[in-house]
Amino acid sequence: RGQGQAAVLARRPRALLRLAPPDLHAQAPEVRRGRGRGRHQLLRRGQLVRGGQLPGVAGMGWGRWYELEELEAATGGFREANVVGEGGYGTVYRGVLAGGEVVAVKNLFDHKGQAEQEFKVEVEAIGRVRHKHLAGLIGYCAEGPKRMLVYEFVENGNLEQWLHGDVGPVSPLTWEIRLKIAIGTAKGIAYLHEGLEPKVVHRDIKSSNILLDKKWNPKVSDFGMAKVLGSGSSYVTTRVMGTFGYVAPEYASTGMLNESSDIYSFGVLLMELISGRSPVDYNRPAGEVNLVEWFRGMVGSRRVEDLADPRIVPAPAPRVLNRVLLVCLRCIDSDAHKRPKMGQIVHMLEGDEFPFRTVR
Structure with a gap:
C-alpha cells in the first residue's frame, strides 16, 4: 500500500x-x-x-x-x-x-x-x-x-504498477483512461518546459514516476534529477542520468541535455501506454526486447493493429490509435530538432485538428 x-x-x-x-x-x-x-x-x-x-x-x-x-x-x-x-x-x-x-x-x-x-x-x-x-x-x-x-500523498499508486502489475486479463486502464493519463502527463511536462522561466528538464520521465489519483489523473513526480535550463541556453552538458530504455540516444551519447530529451522519454512512455509493454523486457523474444525497435518494426511492416495492448477492452478505434501512434513516432524521431514541443503534443493528443494521415 x-x-x-x-x-x-x-x-x-x-x-x-x-x-x-x-x-x-x-x-x-x-x-x-x-x-x-x-x-x-x-x-x-x-x-x-x-x-x-x-x-x-x-x-x-x-x-x-x-x-x-x-x-x-x-x-x-x-x-x-x-x-x-x-x-x-x-x-x-x-x-x-x-x-x-x-x-x-x-x-x-x-x-x-x-x-x-x-x-x-x-x-x-x-x-x-x-x-x-x-x-x-x-x-x-x-x-x-x-x-x-x-x-x-497520491493514493492510487503509479502507472508502472497498473500497466505491468498483476491486474488480470482485462486491464482497468481502458483506452479512454490511457489517453487521459497521456494528455495529463503531457500537460505537466509542457508546464515545466514552457510555463516556467527558467525552464525545467525533468530528465527521468518514466511510468513509475507518473502517480495516479482515484480518478486516474496523472501527476509527474520525482524531480531529483531535474535540470534548470537557463534563459538563452539551448542545452546543458551534464553527466548522463535517467532510466535505461527511456533515455534519448543523443543525450546518452553526448551528455547534451534539453527539452527534446524529455520528449523522447515521453514518446517511449506513450508506446508503453499503447502496448502495455515495458521499454526493455529481456523475457521477450529477440527483436522484441527493446520497445522502440519493436514498435518501429511493427509500423514498418504495417502491423499497426497488433501494437495495441490486448488487455484493452474495448479496443481503440483505428483512427484514434493512428493519431496517437503518429505522436509516438514524432517524439522518438532520431533527429532531436524534428521532435515536437510538449505544447504541440498536447494539442495533437487532444483532438483531430492536426494534419491526419494513416500510419504506413
Missing part, C-alpha cells in the same frame, strides 16, 4: 508489483503534540527561514518549513510500520500531520553530502511550482544534518 508513491520518491529499482487496493481507512499514527512550543518556537522557525540559513530555500516564498519534531509525530517516530518505500536516496514514510492531512515524507540519506544535493535540486526545481499534473512539494525540514521533503 502506497508502494506507487514509494517507488517514485525513494527511486526503488524497477519492479513488477502485485497491486492491492489502497487502504483509505488505515489507522493513522497517533499524533503527539510537543510541549513548550509557544512563541519561542514560532520565532525560531521564522528566524531560520528569514535568516537565510538554508541556501537556495530561504526567501523563496513557498511551502512550509517543518520541525523535525512535527514529522516525527506525523510518522509515529518514523515507525517501520509507516515505511512505504526505501531506495538508494532515502526512506519514504506515510505521515498524518496534526491537521489530519496525509503526506509522504521523504527522509534523505546523507551519503557524502548527497542529501543536501538532492534536497537543493528538488526544492530549487519545483519548490514554487503548482500544477494539477505535477506532484506537489508541500514543504521541507532541515535540522542539523537532517534533510526531508514533504509531498502531497
Whole structure:
C-alpha cells in the first residue's frame, strides 16, 4: 500500500508489483503534540527561514518549513510500520500531520553530502511550482544534518504498477483512461518546459514516476534529477542520468541535455501506454526486447493493429490509435530538432485538428 508513491520518491529499482487496493481507512499514527512550543518556537522557525540559513530555500516564498519534531509525530517516530518505500536516496514514510492531512515524507540519506544535493535540486526545481499534473512539494525540514521533503500523498499508486502489475486479463486502464493519463502527463511536462522561466528538464520521465489519483489523473513526480535550463541556453552538458530504455540516444551519447530529451522519454512512455509493454523486457523474444525497435518494426511492416495492448477492452478505434501512434513516432524521431514541443503534443493528443494521415 502506497508502494506507487514509494517507488517514485525513494527511486526503488524497477519492479513488477502485485497491486492491492489502497487502504483509505488505515489507522493513522497517533499524533503527539510537543510541549513548550509557544512563541519561542514560532520565532525560531521564522528566524531560520528569514535568516537565510538554508541556501537556495530561504526567501523563496513557498511551502512550509517543518520541525523535525512535527514529522516525527506525523510518522509515529518514523515507525517501520509507516515505511512505504526505501531506495538508494532515502526512506519514504506515510505521515498524518496534526491537521489530519496525509503526506509522504521523504527522509534523505546523507551519503557524502548527497542529501543536501538532492534536497537543493528538488526544492530549487519545483519548490514554487503548482500544477494539477505535477506532484506537489508541500514543504521541507532541515535540522542539523537532517534533510526531508514533504509531498502531497497520491493514493492510487503509479502507472508502472497498473500497466505491468498483476491486474488480470482485462486491464482497468481502458483506452479512454490511457489517453487521459497521456494528455495529463503531457500537460505537466509542457508546464515545466514552457510555463516556467527558467525552464525545467525533468530528465527521468518514466511510468513509475507518473502517480495516479482515484480518478486516474496523472501527476509527474520525482524531480531529483531535474535540470534548470537557463534563459538563452539551448542545452546543458551534464553527466548522463535517467532510466535505461527511456533515455534519448543523443543525450546518452553526448551528455547534451534539453527539452527534446524529455520528449523522447515521453514518446517511449506513450508506446508503453499503447502496448502495455515495458521499454526493455529481456523475457521477450529477440527483436522484441527493446520497445522502440519493436514498435518501429511493427509500423514498418504495417502491423499497426497488433501494437495495441490486448488487455484493452474495448479496443481503440483505428483512427484514434493512428493519431496517437503518429505522436509516438514524432517524439522518438532520431533527429532531436524534428521532435515536437510538449505544447504541440498536447494539442495533437487532444483532438483531430492536426494534419491526419494513416500510419504506413
